[in-house]
Amino acid sequence: MPVKQETFEDLYGRLENAVQCLESGGLPLDESIAQFEQGMRLAKQCKDLLESAELRVTTLLEEFRESSLASSNDTDLC
């Protein structure tokens, strides 16, 4: 199996989290700074994903072929 890449949804969700954390305040300074840096990093990753994205169109048949290939690779490894 390929390493599971973080989806946009994951990144965006974590970004929202960081903003919320920082907004509600009450964190020690070093944690605030960590949240800030993390948030900025996530925002950049989101933007990069959006900018580099290109719509993929496949058919069901191709998908099934791919997933059966992937699963046969898995069994080879076993």
Place this chain on the structure above:
Amino acid sequence: MVVLTVADTLAYLKELFETNATLSDLWVMGEISNLSRSSAGHLYFTLKDGVGQLRCAFFRRQNAGIELEHGAQLLVHGRVSVYEQRGELNFIVDYVHSQGEGILNAQFERLKQLLEAEGLFDVTRKRPLPLFPNRIGLVTSPTGAVLHDIRTVVGRRWPLAQLILAPTPVQGDGAAPGIVAALQELNELGNVDVIILARGGGSLEELWAFNEEAVQRAIYASRVPVVSAVGHETDITLADYVADLRAPTPSAAAELVVPDQIEIAMRVGAYTAMLESCIQRELSAQQDGVARLADYLEQECPDLAELSEGVLGLVSRAGTRLSQSLAERRSQIDMRIVQLASLDPCAVLERGYAVVHRADGTLLASVNVVRTGEAISIRLRDGTIAAEVGEVHAG
């Protein structure tokens, strides 16, 4: 040769009718006559045309709220059966439609009623669509404009997604089974986030596959949320009722399913600004805190220079005071010495007075205590005289 009892013959006939695909799901058109209602609430009538007639039974469970009229032209749905006690052929009616709107409308209404009663349209089972779908299943024709339209909209709005086309005819005999298979296969594929079931505009006949019962059951069975987008805004199919969301057109479905990347990029930008203003606020709050603490320390910490000056002042004042009081003491003592000197009995002796002591050393100050012949000692300025008392004269 086969010999059967009457009962076996009728049972055989009954089974033959009821297992026949056409006879068990049949629409019949005709004029109503011999209408009667039994005490149990069942309706019995004959459906006839110029050639013949068909006995019909419309049981209470299905006929609630339906009024039939003698002589009316009807389109009825039901199945052919055998009434064994009388050896009669019977048509068991489950749906009645007044004729004139055509068979498709009748079928639409019948299925709508049936599926609604079964809960396939239940609003409480409508699922929310994912906010950021990764994999979008698309059930439609591989050749129509719909694929192109949806591809364009998704590509423009959310190119992060992947469109997985499950091609199927969307019109004609192969359409309903094709759609059912496509829905099932997209579910089997796994990790499909949402399915768009789409077709361009057309007549009721052309859109008919989207009203087929099998299609509704496949939509209902889908574990992945389904968005229906069939025809134009005014076309309503049963799929629209069963789907989790109805889109007025295929393009609109694409708009509903994916977010707009421009809007999302703006939100990400807004989050960045919020992060920056938050950390700015946090830092300046911390700075204020430090400054406040510094002020506080400065205020609360005593001024050492001033203090030492004070201490020195106090010390010198104490010194002055001390020497003053010492001098005072000294002069007081000097005065006392003068006073004491004036009281010194020796000074009186200097002036010619004498002091008389008795033999035991006590001072003799009165004639009344002394006896004749007692030894006394008389002290003068420059020495002592030992004497003896001769006579004593008082006063």
